[in-house]
Amino acid sequence: MAAERRTPLTLYAGTLDPALGLPVRLEAHGFAPLPAHPEQSNAYYARSLAGPLPAPEPPAGGCIRPLRADEIERYQALYDFAAVNAGHRRELIASDEYRHLVLVDPAGAFAAYCECSVCRAEWQGGSERSGWIDYVGTDPARRGRGLGRAVLLAGLAQLKAWGASTAMLITAGDNEPANRLYVATGFARAEAAEPARYEQHISPATEPDVRPISAEETHALLHPHRGIETEDYPADHTPGNLHLAAFRDGKLAGIVSVSRVPLPGAPERAAWQLRGMATAPSARRQGYGAALVRACIAHVAAHGGGILWCNGRTSVIAFYESLGFQRWGDEFQVPSTGPHYVLWQEVDAVHGPCASLETRL
Secondary structure (H helix, E strand, O other): OHHHHOOOEEEEEEOOOHHHOOOOOHHHHOOEEOOOOHHHOEEEEEEEOOOOOOOOOOOOOOEEEEOOHHHHHHHHHHOOOOOOOHHHHHHHHHOOOEEEEEEEOOOOOEEEEEEEEEOHHHHHHHOOOEEEEEEEEEOHHHOOOOHHHHHHHHHHHHHHHHOOOEEEEEEEOOOHHHHHHHHHOOOEEOOOOOOOEEEEEEOOOOOOEEEEOOHHHHHHHHOOOOOHHHOOOHHHHOOOOEEEEEEEOOEEEEEEEEEEOOEOOEOOOOEEEEEEEEEOHHHOOOOHHHHHHHHHHHHHHHOOOEEEEEEEEHHHHHHHHHOOOEEEEEEEEEOOOEEEEEEEEEEOOOOOOOOOHHHHO
């Protein structure tokens, strides 16, 4: 995102609850501890859903109803939290454990919203049946008219209808209007230990420094605990193969190799395989992997073009598709790394001066 916007960004992260047994050392990924600021801490609230709830009171001629999937663009124009991917928003709308409620004025415009959710799996085993008020917001031009209270009460009614016994929410401790609203709607502050918070400053990335390296160097980087002499891929020795590394501030950020290898199922076609793709955890989502793949595409184009293919993990299909790849065949399992697809794209030949990084060797 910093690279796309060409502007510095600060990324914030919190630690997971130790009870989950999933320790994450954020320092190893470029984060630094964020000093505590009591006035900026989160406020946790809880409200019992036992007994009757006050009825929501939308303005005369208005209503409160669930959001429809064809209204996402309108909703996002009002939504004042971080943007949510439209595909993920559609998944939430379809879920029976998440609800977007919108207060619609008599003219049909969205005036306020409340998102609420439950996780029934957490209720198993006799634990408290908690539901969450996730987000509440009102059109800035219409604040102070009771719209936030009305849509919040509708959210509480939804949680109760799902079977929750307690409503929970989190808001910024210094957000005075929100804190007043929640107290006035029956919430009380709940004691909760604030997890440690971290930050990482991300500078706008310039074009990554991509350079050729030797096959032995890629083996050492992919398998640092195994001897180089045990790693020997036949494709490393085919004519025209190329091994690349991306560097950030002189430090390794990622590696990849590309070699002439037939595409499974189409041995008659000229083809190249992209493999050995790896990016350092601290350099992910900053454009280094994409720069490496683009360099491989340029190399294939400079050597006559053809099909460029790879075995891509299912979890990162979107990354490859954003670079022009498409799926070939069905999903398959790789024992050590899980589900994969064969991905491919046609690369046209480039005539004239060689565009490949191989010429830098």
